[in-house]
Amino acid sequence: MKNLLVNLRIIKNTLIILENLINKEYICLLESETDIKKLNLIxxxxxxxxxxxIYLKKKQSSLEEKYxxxxPYLKFFKMNNYWNWIFKKSLFLNKINLKNKIxxxxxFYLNQRFLNILKSHRENLTFGISEI
Structure with missing residues (x-):
């Protein structure tokens, strides 16, 4: 049982780190000039x-089978608290990550669209000049 409790604690810490990274990513995406290298590292x-x-979740399921x-571990207070926290944090991170993806x-879609418009504008200028 102690292994499962330790695993849940590690999952909690991992989710805290993921939350920080997702928030950094969100801030980076909000900047007017996004640094691609920084975004890539994040x-x-x-x-x-x-x-x-994912590895910790697999380990958790194997420990659950073992024990x-x-x-939600209703009989075990500490594990129940960890489970509730992990569940709520996972839902929250999923929503933030979806916002980041959007x-x-x-x-980048707007940037690509602008480049396509700029390319077609240049082609129109070129063709317009050659016709004269």
Whole structure:
């Protein structure tokens, strides 16, 4: 049982780190001139902690099978508190991450659209000059 409690504590710490990274990503995306290298580093670090989170969840499920218990751990006060916190934080992080994805798509879609308009504008100028 102690292993499961330790695992839940590590999951909680991992989610706190993920929250900080997602907030950094959001702030970086809100800037008028987004630093792509900084955004890339944040994204790589976020992927690392997401993989760690997935590994810990698998470990949690194997420990649950071993001890023959399941969430929300109503009989165990500490584990129940950790589980409730993890569940709420996961939902919250999912919402923030969705906002980041929308913001990222809007920002780079608009930039790409602007480049396409600029390219077509240049082509129109070129063709207009050659016709004269």
């Amino acid at each position: 994204t790589e670090e976020k992927h690392f902690y997401l993989k760690k989170f 023959n218990i399941s969430p 913001l990222l798509n809007q920002k």
